[in-house]
Amino acid sequence: MGVEEVISKLKEAVGSENVITDPEELYVYSFTAYAVVREEPLAIVKAKSTEDVVKVLKIANDYVIPVVPRGSGTSVIGASTPVKGSIVLDLRPMRKIRVDVANGVVEAEAGAYVDEVDRECRKYGFMFPVDPASAEAATIGGALAMDGGGMRGARYGTMRHVTLGIEVVLPGGQVITLGGPVYKQATGYDLMHIFIGSEGTLGVITRGWFKIVPAPKSVGRVVAYFDNVEDAAKGVYEIRRRGFTPLIIEFMDDIVVKLANKVKGLNFPEKNMVIVDIDSPKPEILNSMLNEVAEVLKASGAVLVQFTTDPDEMAKLYTVRKQAYPIFAATFPFSFMGDLSVPLSALPAVVKKVREVSAKYGITIGLIGHAGDGNLHPLVGLESRDEWWSKARPALVEIEGYSIELGGTISGEHGIGIERKDLLIKELRARRSEAVLEYMRQIKKIFDPKGIMNPGKLVD
Numbered sequence: 001m002g003v004e005e006v007i008s009k010l011k012e013a014v015g016s017e018n019v020i021t022d023p024e025e026l027y028v029y030s031f032t033a034y035a036v037v038r039e040e041p042l043a044i045v046k047a048k049s050t051e052d053v054v055k056v057l058k059i060a061n062d063y064v065i066p067v068v069p070r071g072s073g074t075s076v077i078g079a080s081t082p083v084k085g086s087i088v089l090d091l092r093p094m095r096k097i098r099v100d101v102a103n104g105v106v107e108a109e110a111g112a113y114v115d116e117v118d119r120e121c122r123k124y125g126f127m128f129p130v131d132p133a134s135a136e137a138a139t140i141g142g143a144l145a146m147d148g149g150g151m152r153g154a155r156y157g158t159m160r161h162v163t164l165g166i167e168v169v170l171p172g173g174q175v176i177t178l179g180g181p182v183y184k185q186a187t188g189y190d191l192m193h194i195f196i197g198s199e200g201t202l203g204v205i206t207r208g209w210f211k212i213v214p215a216p217k218s219v220g221r222v223v224a225y226f227d228n229v230e231d232a233a234k235g236v237y238e239i240r241r242r243g244f245t246p247l248i249i250e251f252m253d254d255i256v257v258k259l260a261n262k263v264k265g266l267n268f269p270e271k272n273m274v275i276v277d278i279d280s281p282k283p284e285i286l287n288s289m290l291n292e293v294a295e296v297l298k299a300s301g302a303v304l305v306q307f308t309t310d311p312d313e314m315a316k317l318y319t320v321r322k323q324a325y326p327i328f329a330a331t332f333p334f335s336f337m338g339d340l341s342v343p344l345s346a347l348p349a350v351v352k353k354v355r356e357v358s359a360k361y362g363i364t365i366g367l368i369g370h371a372g373d374g375n376l377h378p379l380v381g382l383e384s385r386d387e388w389w390s391k392a393r394p395a396l397v398e399i400e401g402y403s404i405e406l407g408g409t410i411s412g413e414h415g416i417g418i419e420r421k422d423l424l425i426k427e428l429r430a431r432r433s434e435a436v437l438e439y440m441r442q443i444k445k446i447f448d449p450k451g452i453m454n455p456g457k458l459v460d
C-alpha cells in the first residue's frame with residue numbers, strides 16, 4: 001500500500017479540500033490537552049456527514065490504517081492523541097442540533113460543542129443536563145466517547161445517564177443506531193452503553209439523542225469556607241442527607257484558592273471552599289432554601305458562609321473554580337489534571353493523602369472537584385517538564401491508586417486513554433476482576449476485528 005494511494009482515495013471520497021496533509025496543520029493536530037505525548041498523523045480528514053465517516057472508515061479498514069476520531073482534543077489523558085501513521089477524523093464540521101420540546105429530547109451531531117447544545121436548549125426554556133468545565137470546547141462526540149461528566153453530575157450524572165440513543169459508524173462502514181429518541185427501550189443487550197466511554201476504540205459516533213431538563217427559573221449560590229477539609233466533606237454529606245438536591249456542589253482546597261489569589265490578584269479567604277448552587281421553580285422561596293443550606297454548612301464547621309442570587313456576584317464567587325486549571329497551566333511550566341472518584345465519606349482521606357504525597361515528592365498538588373459526586377481532580381504544577389516522570393507520574397499513581405483502597409475508582413470522568421492503562425489494571429486486580437480486561441478486548445475484536453480504531457488506548 002502506498003501512502004499516496006490512500007490519500008488520493010480519501011480525497012476522491014470526501015473532497016480534496018477536506019483532506020489535510022500540510023505539515024504545519026499535521027503539527028497543530030499532533031497536540032492535545034495531554035501534553036505528555038505528541039504524535040503527528042498521516043492525514044486529517046474533516047467529516048461533514050455520516051456518509052463521509054462511512055467512506056473514510058471503509059478506506060481505512062481496507063488499507064488497515066489507524067483512525068483516531070477527534071472532537072476538540074481536550075482529553076487530558078491522551079485519548080485523542082494521534083497515532084503514528086493514522087487518519088485523524090475531525091468531526092467538528094458535523095454540528096446540527098435539533099430540540100424536540102414536545103418529546104423532551106435534543107438531537108445533536110457529534111461535532112456540536114456541548115455548550116452550543118445547552119444554549120440551543122435554553123432558547124426553549126430547557127438545558128442540557130451535563131456540563132463539563134470544558135463545555136465551550138468539548139464536543140458531543142468527545143463527551144460521549146469519554147462518558148463525560150461535569151458540575152451538575154451530582155444531580156444528573158454523566159453522559160451515560162442522559163443519552164437515549166446514538167448513531168455509530170463501525171470500521172468497514174456499517175451504520176447502526178443504538179437506542180433512539182424515546183425515554184424507554186427494552187430491546188435486548190444494551191450495546192449503546194458499551195460505546196459510551198469507549199474512547200473512540202470501537203467506532204465513530206455520528207449523532208446522539210439526549211434527555212433535556214427544564215432550565216432552573218431561579219438559582220442562588222452559597223459559598224462556604226472551612227479551616228478543616230473533613231468539615232467541608234461533612235457539610236457536603238449533610239446537604240445531601242437532608243434531602244437537598246443542589247444543581248452543583250464544587251470543592252477547592254486552600255492551595256488552589258491561595259494560588260488563584262496570588263495569580264489573579266483576588267482576595268478570597270485562603271481556606272477550603274465549597275460552592276453549592278440551589279435552584280427553585282418558586283423564586284419567592286429560594287432565599288429561605290439558601291439560608292437553610294448556609295445553616296447546614298455552618299453547623300458542619302464552616303467558618304464563613306456567604307450566599308447570593310445576584311448573577312454578577314454569583315459569577316465572582318465562582319472565579320476560583322472556573323479558572324483553577326487554567327491558573328495552574330499558566331503558572332507552572334508543566335501542569336497536569338488528575339482524576340479519581342471516591343465515596344463522599346472518603347474525601348478527607350484523599351486530601352490527607354494528597355498532602356502527604358505532595359510533600360514526599362516536593363511538588364505542588366492542589367485539589368478541585370465535583371464534590372457532590374465524590375469526583376476530585378488533583379492539579380499538579382511542575383517547575384520543569386522533566387519532573388513529570390521522576391515526580392508527578394509516581395505521585396499521581398499513588399494518589400489515584402489510593403482511591404481504589406478507599407472503595408473508589410481511578411477515573412470519575414476523564415477516562416483511561418494512554419495515561420491510566422496501568423492504573424486500570426491495578427483497579428481490576430484489586431477487585432479480582434482482571435478478566436474484565438479480556439472481556440473488553442473481546443468486545444473490541446467483535447466491532448473492530450482489524451484493530452484500526454484508536455489503537456494503543458484504553459484496552460490496547
Ligand SMILES: Cc1cc2nc3c(=O)[nH]c(=O)nc-3n(C[C@H](O)[C@H](O)[C@H](O)COP(=O)(O)OP(=O)(O)OC[C@H]3O[C@@H](n4cnc5c(N)ncnc54)[C@H](O)[C@@H]3O)c2cc1C
Pocket residue numbers: 032033068069070071072073074075076079080091110131132133134137138139140141142143144145146147148149150151199200201203204205206325326413414454
Ligand atoms: C480545562 C479542562 C476541563 C475539563 N473538565 C472536564 C469536566 O468537567 N468533565 C469531563 O468529563 N471532562 C473534562 N475535561 C476533559 C475533556 O474536556 C472531556 O473528556 C471531553 O469530553 C473531550 O471532548 P473533546 O471533544 O475534546 O474530545 P477529544 O479530546 O477530541 O476526544 C476524546 C476521545 O473521544 C474520542 N472521540 C471524539 N469524538 C468521537 C466520536 N465522534 N466518536 C467516537 N469517538 C470520539 C477520541 O478518539 C478520544 O478517544 C476537561 C478538560 C480540560 C482541558
